[in-house]
Amino acid sequence: MYKQKQKNAQMPAFGWLFSVIIGAFILFFAFLFVFRFTHIAEQQEQAVTTTSLDILLEPFASSIATGQSDIITLPRNSKLEIDCSYSDFDFGKNIVKYSTTGQFRFSKVVRDKYIFARPIQKRNILVVVLPFEMPFRIADLTLLIGHDYCFVGLPERYKDLLQELTETNADAANIRLEFFSDVNDCSEDSIKVCKDNLNCDVSFTCADGCSYGTISYGNNDKQYLWYGNLLLAAAFSEPELYECNANRLLKRAKLIASIYKTEASMLSSKGCSSISGLSSQLDRYITQLNNIDISDTSTSSFASLHDTAKTIDHINGFALCKIY
Amino acid sequence: MKIKIKHQEKVRKAQIQIQEMAFVLVGLFLLFAFAFLGFAAWQTSLMKQQATSLRLEKATVMINSLISMPELACSKQLGYCIDEDKLVLFKSYIDKYELLFKSARINYIAVKRIFPKIEDSVECNSDNYPNCNLHVLYNKQDEDTIIHSSFAVLCHYDMFTGNRCDIAEVLVGIKPET
Numbered sequence: 001m002y003k004q005k006q007k008n009a010q011m012p013a014f015g016w017l018f019s020v021i022i023g024a025f026i027l028f029f030a031f032l033f034v035f036r037f038t039h040i041a042e043q044q045e046q047a048v049t050t051t052s053l054d055i056l057l058e059p060f061a062s063s064i065a066t067g068q069s070d071i072i073t074l075p076r077n078s079k080l081e082i083d084c085s086y087s088d089f090d091f092g093k094n095i096v097k098y099s100t101t102g103q104f105r106f107s108k109v110v111r112d113k114y115i116f117a118r119p120i121q122k123r124n125i126l127v128v129v130l131p132f133e134m135p136f137r138i139a140d141l142t143l144l145i146g147h148d149y150c151f152v153g154l155p156e157r158y159k160d161l162l163q164e165l166t167e168t169n170a171d172a173a174n175i176r177l178e179f180f181s182d183v184n185d186c187s188e189d190s191i192k193v194c195k196d197n198l199n200c201d202v203s204f205t206c207a208d209g210c211s212y213g214t215i216s217y218g219n220n221d222k223q224y225l226w227y228g229n230l231l232l233a234a235a236f237s238e239p240e241l242y243e244c245n246a247n248r249l250l251k252r253a254k255l256i257a258s259i260y261k262t263e264a265s266m267l268s269s270k271g272c273s274s275i276s277g278l279s280s281q282l283d284r285y286i287t288q289l290n291n292i293d294i295s296d297t298s299t300s301s302f303a304s305l306h307d308t309a310k311t312i313d314h315i316n317g318f319a320l321c322k323i324y
Numbered sequence: 325m326k327i328k329i330k331h332q333e334k335v336r337k338a339q340i341q342i343q344e345m346a347f348v349l350v351g352l353f354l355l356f357a358f359a360f361l362g363f364a365a366w367q368t369s370l371m372k373q374q375a376t377s378l379r380l381e382k383a384t385v386m387i388n389s390l391i392s393m394p395e396l397a398c399s400k401q402l403g404y405c406i407d408e409d410k411l412v413l414f415k416s417y418i419d420k421y422e423l424l425f426k427s428a429r430i431n432y433i434a435v436k437r438i439f440p441k442i443e444d445s446v447e448c449n450s451d452n453y454p455n456c457n458l459h460v461l462y463n464k465q466d467e468d469t470i471i472h473s474s475f476a477v478l479c480h481y482d483m484f485t486g487n488r489c490d491i492a493e494v495l496v497g498i499k500p501e502t
Contacts, residue, residue, distance in 0.1 A: 060389040090420070111424050137394045263407075266409060316399075322402075324400065
């Protein structure tokens with residue numbers, strides 16, 4: 001009788017203990033599930049973003065070729081920012097920063113691309129890839145367009161190039177690119193890029209038939225030099241990003257010129273006499289590149305570089321053994 | 325007494341039915357578990373196949389991008405090909421490009437002349453090219469490296485014949501993502 005009573009007294013204690021253990025298990029698995037699910041959701045978002053930004057992030061591989069455009073569609077109304085860093089020891093890098101929440105949680109370093117953009121908060125972004133030649137091809141410029149732009153007095157060749165490249169994709173990305181001769185015709189909310197008008201958001205000057213010139217930004221006292229398609233890159237970019245990427249490009253140009261210079265001497269010694277003058281011109285070109293400061297206000301350094309570039313192009317054009 | 329026996333029989337019958345149901349439930353559970361495992365294995369192999377073909381596609385695009393680098397590409401006049409004269413010179417500048425290749429997980433780049441065929445494997449340098457068949461541009465490969473290849477035209481300037489072109493295989497080693 002006493003034993004039975006003792007057993008009955010122990011039963012509720014065991015029941016409680018059992019409930020607590022099972023409850024703890026259920027809670028543990030519930031928390032584990034929630035944690036895993038959140039983690040997987042984060043990974044999924046990152047994977048979707050990486051796939052969307054594949055054009056920018058994949059090294060030595062791009063789904064769009066030079067002289068083409070495409071649209072990047074991000075998962076949600078996202079924020080995209082491009083940073084740039086440059087050192088004397090390498091080609092520098094772009095850092096692609098992306099966020100959907102406000103804080104940049106996702107960033108990736110891109111070393112083989114030259115990405116020009118303003119901070120963008122938009123789902124559909126227009127991407128244009130242009131070649132940069134000075135006078136030989138140096139690299140491709142990747143322009144990210146996420147705002148409406150109005151160009152005033154843009155030279156015909158740049159206007160035609162931009163219109164040809166963006167005519168189908170600009171509408172799809174819901175981006176308006178306007179071309180006028182008077183700034184008053186521009187839409188109010190567009191970023192205004194004007195020739196010789198300092199009252200616009202971006203103002204540029206031209207030299208030698210708009211082969212090169214200077215560019216300045218409304219809120220920035222600094223002036224920068226541009227050459228060829230770099231005008232468009234500068235127009236769609238922030239000043240600091242433009243300066244950094246332009247310096248990276250000039251460094252790449254120097255290295256390519258060194259390779260071409262050695263090749264010109266080698267081919268000349270192999271009997272291709274028509275290229276004999278090229279080596280010395282490329283030598284001059286490298287020296288001139290060394291003296292260029294992209295944030296210089298005077299275009300004289302670019303004027304002499306442009307002359308050398310024209311001479312190089314002339315010699316190469318008539319040579320039997322063309323280098324580029 | 326009779327009632328007690330009948331009750332015991334009922335209890336036994338119920339126990340057998342419970343056991344039967346438990347066996348059926350265990351059987352069903354095992355059946356679904358095996359079906360799920362089979363499906364998961366099939367999906368995994370499908371994903372692996374897709375990953376392999378995607379990796380191959382990316383490697384091919386990467387090789388094409390490397391070939392069209394201005395440091396290696398032929399002149400516009402010749403079109404899409406590798407300039408062997410540049411290739412020989414590029415070797416001495418390769419350290420400047422190391423970070424660039426590392427960021428793309430590239431740890432081996434070589435160009436192998438496959439036509440005209442040279443019997444022995446002769447590594448090229450500025451003195452013996454084009455009478456050689458292997459240009460090793462960059463070699464930091466390890467045991468994990470997966471070598472991908474693509475074919476390209478390899479051209480050089482010849483003082484007697486002008487530009488002379490051969491067929492080459494471009495080999496690129498990529499370290500897989502961990």
